[in-house]
Amino acid sequence: MDTIFTISFSVGLPKTSSTVCFNCHKKIQRSEIRVSKKKYDRQLYFHLPCYTPEHNLFILVSNLTIDLDENSGLIFENWLNSWNSHFLPPDPNISIAWNKTKSFEVPKCKRLRLLINVFEFLTYQDICCNLASVSKEFYEISWNNYLWGALFQRDFNKLCEGNECRKLYIDTFFNCCTRCGISSNKYIRCTLLKRIICKNCFESKSCELLDKNTIKRVYGINTKYLNLKYHIGNNGNRRLCYKFLVEAAVKERRGMIKNKVVQLLSDKYGSNHDMTKIVSSIDxxxxxxxxxxxxxxxxHPKISNEIPYESYKMIYSAIRNGGLNFARLSKIYDLIKKDFP
Ligand SMILES: [Zn+2]
Ligand SMILES: [Zn+2]
Known part of the structure; x- marks a missing residue:
């Protein structure tokens, strides 16, 4: 896992042939690549082939001081690549991205860790129904507790402690409502979510089904920006989606457009400009x-009546509609010019 160790040393061609290799005790010739390394107060020298890094870690070039010519540079590069091929590069995202406070301790084996990291992006069905039958190794990983802990956290947003994460995952997946997390025997098996929804949640407002036209009418947003999956309705041409999914997608799209506009405004007018501040405060x-x-x-858009600027109204609509193109943007800049002469 994450470690405080790094490997650093200098590598070069010696100016004299008077230094002695710490490993084989022979002199290092001027034509031979020499690794020099400080240990406590002593400077140690090695022939490159005599040197073994003190930790089993990936070596970052940025931690090395390299002074080699073209030929010896190639030799060193080969040496470095062959050492590094045994390790994973240090990854700043080693702890699992959907929970920044907890990282999973994966056994040190590189391949296993790599495969688990890949499996973490897959669905329950991919892992259990498809990958588990590929090979013995994949089958074993499909039972790995760390993997299921990570999947549990990803899909149910809760930590899974203990050694039974797979069982817990499967129980939760098949028996608990995807909305409220409660296990109930009155449920609907939902083909869109591929999970169950309890009857209570299914009858609530958040599980109302909206079609594309309704989404456009209510939220003013073009569904092409929302990246939603739809049910096909009974008559075959109505595309339907749950309200809670629509609202999450709408929120995400608007947040993204708002950040983009704030960025553009503060680049153009500075972050202290009134319009930048007004747009930043849009909820x-x-x-x-x-x-x-x-x-x-x-x-309708919930535009504040207290802000008199035309440019504000235009920006508000752009964020609400989730769309921002060049023409709209240049119109916004024109209006800002008028509003702030
Ligand atoms: Zn040596
Ligand atoms: Zn429920």
Whole structure:
């Protein structure tokens, strides 16, 4: 796992042939590549083939001082590549990305760790139904507790302690509602989520099914930006998706556009400019306003009336609609020019 050790040394061609190799006690000739390494207060020298790094770790070139000519450089590069081929490069994302506070201790075996890291991106079905039958090694990994701990955390957003992560994962996957996490015997098997939803959750507002036109009408956002999967409705041409999935995707898209606009504005006008500050304070979780008239319901952007700028209204709509193109952006810049003469 993560380690505080690094390997560093200097490598070069000696200027004299008077230094002696610490390993074989023979003189190091001027034509031979010499590794020099400080240990405590002593400077130790080695022939390159006599030198074995003190830790079994990947060597980063940035930790070395290299002074070699073209020929010896190639020899050293070969040596380095062959040493490094046994180890994984240090990876800043070693702890699993979906939980920054806990990392899993994977046994030191490089291949196993590598494979587990790859399997962590796959689904339960991929691992149990397909990969487990590929080879003995894959089969064994499909039972690996670390792997299931990581999958559990990824899919259920909870830590899984103990040695039975696989069992717990499968129990949770098949018996617990994908929305509330509670196990219930009244449930619906959902083909879109490939999980079950309990009857309570299924009948709640968040599991309402919305079609593409409704999504566009309510959230003002083009569904091409949302990257959603849909059920095909009964009559064959309605694409339906759960409201909670739609809302999560809408939130993500708007957040992304907002960050982009804030970035553009602060690059152009500075982060202290009024418009940059106003846009930074837009709450992308709450941008839709429902208006009921006596015969119908309409949805509108929740624009603040206290901000008089036309440019603000335009930016607000762009974020809400999840779309920002060049034409719109240049219009926004024109309006800002008018609003802040
Ligand atoms: Zn030697
Ligand atoms: Zn539920």
């Amino acid at each position: 992308t979780n709450d941008m839709d306003q429902i208006r009921k008239t006596y015969y119908k319901i309409t949805y």
